[in-house]
Amino acid sequence: MAASKNNFSRRRWMHRVATVFLVGGAVDPVSAQHVHRQVSPNSRAKPYDRRFLTVQEFAAIERLSELIIPADAISGSARDAGAPAFIDLLCSVRRELGLTYREGLAWFDSEMQSRYSKRFVSASATEQEDLLLKLAAADPSVAPGRRFWILLRRMVVDAFYSSPLGIHDLGFQGNTSSTKFVVPQHILEHALRKSPFS
Amino acid sequence: MIGSGAGGGTMVQVLTGLGFKVTLMEAGPLLDPARDFKEHEWPYDHPHRGAGPGAEHYLGGYGPYLSYFTAPHTYWDIPGEPYTVAAGSQFRWLRSRILGGRTNIYARISLRFADYDFEPYSRDGLGTDWPLRYQDLAPYYDKAEAFIGVTGSPEGIRSAPDGVFQAPPPPKVHDVLVRKAAAKLGLRAIAMRRAVITKPLNGRLPCHYCGECERGCKTASNYSSSQVQILPALKSGRLTILDQCMAREILTDDEARVRAVSYIDKRTGEEKQIRCRVLVVAASACESARLLLNSKSSRFPRGLSNNSGVVGKYLTDSVGTYLIGSIPYLRNLPRYNSDGMTGSHLYIPWWGWDDHEKLGFPRGYHIEFGGGFPMPSVGMFDAALDRNGGFGSALKRGLREEYGSFIRFGGRGEMIPNEKSFCEIDPEKKDKWGIPVLRFHFQWSDHERRQAQHMQETFRRLIEALGGTPMPMPTGMDRISVPGTVLHELGTVRMGKDPRTSAIDSFCRSHEVRNLFVADGASFVSNPEKNPTLTIIALAWRAAEHLASEAQSGGF
Numbered sequence: 001m002a003a004s005k006n007n008f009s010r011r012r013w014m015h016r017v018a019t020v021f022l023v024g025g026a027v028d029p030v031s032a033q034h035v036h037r038q039v040s041p042n043s044r045a046k047p048y049d050r051r052f053l054t055v056q057e058f059a060a061i062e063r064l065s066e067l068i069i070p071a072d073a074i075s076g077s078a079r080d081a082g083a084p085a086f087i088d089l090l091c092s093v094r095r096e097l098g099l100t101y102r103e104g105l106a107w108f109d110s111e112m113q114s115r116y117s118k119r120f121v122s123a124s125a126t127e128q129e130d131l132l133l134k135l136a137a138a139d140p141s142v143a144p145g146r147r148f149w150i151l152l153r154r155m156v157v158d159a160f161y162s163s164p165l166g167i168h169d170l171g172f173q174g175n176t177s178s179t180k181f182v183v184p185q186h187i188l189e190h191a192l193r194k195s196p197f198s
Numbered sequence: 199m200i201g202s203g204a205g206g207g208t209m210v211q212v213l214t215g216l217g218f219k220v221t222l223m224e225a226g227p228l229l230d231p232a233r234d235f236k237e238h239e240w241p242y243d244h245p246h247r248g249a250g251p252g253a254e255h256y257l258g259g260y261g262p263y264l265s266y267f268t269a270p271h272t273y274w275d276i277p278g279e280p281y282t283v284a285a286g287s288q289f290r291w292l293r294s295r296i297l298g299g300r301t302n303i304y305a306r307i308s309l310r311f312a313d314y315d316f317e318p319y320s321r322d323g324l325g326t327d328w329p330l331r332y333q334d335l336a337p338y339y340d341k342a343e344a345f346i347g348v349t350g351s352p353e354g355i356r357s358a359p360d361g362v363f364q365a366p367p368p369p370k371v372h373d374v375l376v377r378k379a380a381a382k383l384g385l386r387a388i389a390m391r392r393a394v395i396t397k398p399l400n401g402r403l404p405c406h407y408c409g410e411c412e413r414g415c416k417t418a419s420n421y422s423s424s425q426v427q428i429l430p431a432l433k434s435g436r437l438t439i440l441d442q443c444m445a446r447e448i449l450t451d452d453e454a455r456v457r458a459v460s461y462i463d464k465r466t467g468e469e470k471q472i473r474c475r476v477l478v479v480a481a482s483a484c485e486s487a488r489l490l491l492n493s494k495s496s497r498f499p500r501g502l503s504n505n506s507g508v509v510g511k512y513l514t515d516s517v518g519t520y521l522i523g524s525i526p527y528l529r530n531l532p533r534y535n536s537d538g539m540t541g542s543h544l545y546i547p548w549w550g551w552d553d554h555e556k557l558g559f560p561r562g563y564h565i566e567f568g569g570g571f572p573m574p575s576v577g578m579f580d581a582a583l584d585r586n587g588g589f590g591s592a593l594k595r596g597l598r599e600e601y602g603s604f605i606r607f608g609g610r611g612e613m614i615p616n617e618k619s620f621c622e623i624d625p626e627k628k629d630k631w632g633i634p635v636l637r638f639h640f641q642w643s644d645h646e647r648r649q650a651q652h653m654q655e656t657f658r659r660l661i662e663a664l665g666g667t668p669m670p671m672p673t674g675m676d677r678i679s680v681p682g683t684v685l686h687e688l689g690t691v692r693m694g695k696d697p698r699t700s701a702i703d704s705f706c707r708s709h710e711v712r713n714l715f716v717a718d719g720a721s722f723v724s725n726p727e728k729n730p731t732l733t734i735i736a737l738a739w740r741a742a743e744h745l746a747s748e749a750q751s752g753g754f
Contacts, residue, residue: 013228068589074598082242089245090253097253129590136587154583155256158576161597162241162248167574169594170601174537175238175573177406181367181538183374187531191371194527196665197378 104148207423226295298424409537
């Protein structure tokens with residue numbers, strides 16, 4: 001059984017590699033672009049069903065996401081870019097990551113409780129930012145939350161810049177296919193003008 | 199043939215082309231580029247954004263060079279197939295288990311050795327001379343470059359012999375800046391020699407400049423042995439591939455000739471044998487040494503073709519270190535598509551081959567660099583976040599401004615083979631097939647440490663000439679690379695004229711077992727500052743023609 005299955009998949013493999021590669025003869029320069037389009041689906045964001053975080057935890061991540069990377073005139077926030085779903089998904093596949101988030105978010109709540117007798121999401125923007133400022137400054141009073149903060153901020157930043165919003169924010173123009181590599185002359189001149197070589 | 203990387207792929211191509219029947223054994227699966235290569239995928243094509251379906255990126259599962267998007271089946275750690283490192287040594291071993299091996303993922307840098315690289319001992323009394331000279335290999339460099347397709351420009355520099363080149367792509371913005379900075383220091387930055395084509399070649403499409411060569415190339419516009427040599431060889435009808443088969447031991451007869459290979463069919467776990475007239479081992483430098491060392495018999499008590507005791511010895515890797523410069527006037531540079539080919543379009547070849555008295559270290563290095571606007575990905579801003587503790591609008595603005603304003607310099611230098619760097623069979627440990635595994639020993643010497651320090655000084659001067667500032671380096675990283683992590687392991691089954699001090703001859707043929715060849719990086723006598731793949735191909739091509747002519751004259 002196994003052998004015949006292997007033979008079958010090997011035949012299919014031979015057929016596929018033969019059609020993709022052993023083209024021979026004339027080469028159409030636009031077929032590279034064709035291949036490129038075929039394999040770059042640019043999947044659309046789908047509605048997300050929570051997998052690991054509780055409703056409260058997810059809400060806290062939503063708020064933290066927009067505090068870490070907020071919307072501005074150029075682009076939306078990390079929350080808009082799907083950071084909470086990204087984090088929840090990864091928490092759901094690796095238990096140790098999920099527990100890190102569970103404990104870390106509990107620390108945010110207990111810290112807010114002891115300062116203002118509120119959960120993190122119920123605190124005012126100023127109160128929330130105040131706590132984050134202490135974390136950012138590595139203030140000794142928030143030392144127990146610092147490690148989680150570093151991971152959280154890293155993952156929120158990753159989620160934002162790996163999204164269409166973040167990629168647009170940075171102005172990335174690549175991951176495309178062209179028949180020629182061209183450096184725009186005005187950009188080269190711009191760089192040279194400001195360099196020590198002008 | 200055992201192994202399907204640059205050495206095995208070249209052997210397959212040349213020998214099937216000359217009418218020989220070849221069976222190729224590969225420890226991993228077949229490659230299906232349409233399914234396996236991810237070069238055009240966006241991070242957001244996946245819910246995990248490239249962090250990996252098991253959050254590998256955040257839990258240390260990928261390691262240097264590798265990501266979710268890299269061509270598949272390449273690992274720092276293979277479950278069930280461990281290796282060990284002796285106390286006091288450091289070594290990391292990147293292994294591929296797939297048709298094409300590491301040629302699917304490498305940066306395609308293709309540099310010829312210089313004439314003097316073949317005679318290192320004659321020049322400075324260190325290491326050992328090769329049993330062949332530049333002029334012996336030059337015709338095979340020509341054939342290799344013409345066949346695989348290499349871009350570059352003729353420059354007439356002794357350390358970087360010119361070859362058969364396709365036209366290179368124009369320099370990127372940071373390439374132009376580095377070329378000017380290098381000129382201030384009296385150094386030359388020239389077009390990188392890279393196995394990526396700009397014109398159609400043997401039915402392969404020219405590069406479409408997506409910049410992701412290490413992910414594999416669906417259009418086969420860069421060289422990989424899988425796409426450029428092995429898949430086309432299937433058309434000949436003379437090639438059979440045994441995929442997912444792991445060689446265990448080479449079996450010999452009473453006349454010290456290879457008669458068969460015993461191997462594990464990984465699909466079933468069954469042990470089988472295959473007979474052969476000639477055997478070529480090209481399983482990667484260390485894996486080839488492991489197979490020979492594991493093939494013991496009364497005639498070869500120290501392992502096959504190892505009566506000299508050199509198998510496993512003289513393991514080297516390139517000397518590596520890097521430094522990143524922050525270039526203030528590149529902040530807020532208007533954006534352009536800087537993908538091009540992977541990495542920079544220029545590099546700085548070694549310049550000091552006549553200056554060793556003042557350099558204070560032997561041999562040399564070349565400089566690779568990188569910059570521009572990379573495809574955003576998870577982890578891209580890790581270093582920025584280490585520097586910038588903040589959050590909110592200021593963080594967002596800062597990351598936007600500094601994106602694309604860094605130039606990274608990396609050195610690739612020559613290590614002198616030494617007695618303390620080698621691999622051997624671990625006396626205890628076996629892999630899940632019961633095959634004894636390798637134990638590594640590795641020490642850099644002061645030659646390498648001084649060279650890495652010189653690299654750091656040169657990078658600093660280049661960054662200053664650029665008008666930039668060197669970025670602080672993580673502790674230890676400013677010194678020298680962890681052995682193995684430049685991925686240029688070479689030298690474990692070295693070639694030579696004297697059977698007492700070498701295992702194979704200049705045609706990669708065993709001194710002791712006349713129907714055995716070792717045609718990968720294991721054969722190297724030294725590890726010049728030239729990325730080795732092109733030389734592996736040229737040596738294998740030469741060995742294949744020799745094998746063919748010997749076979750035709752009844753030599754086996």
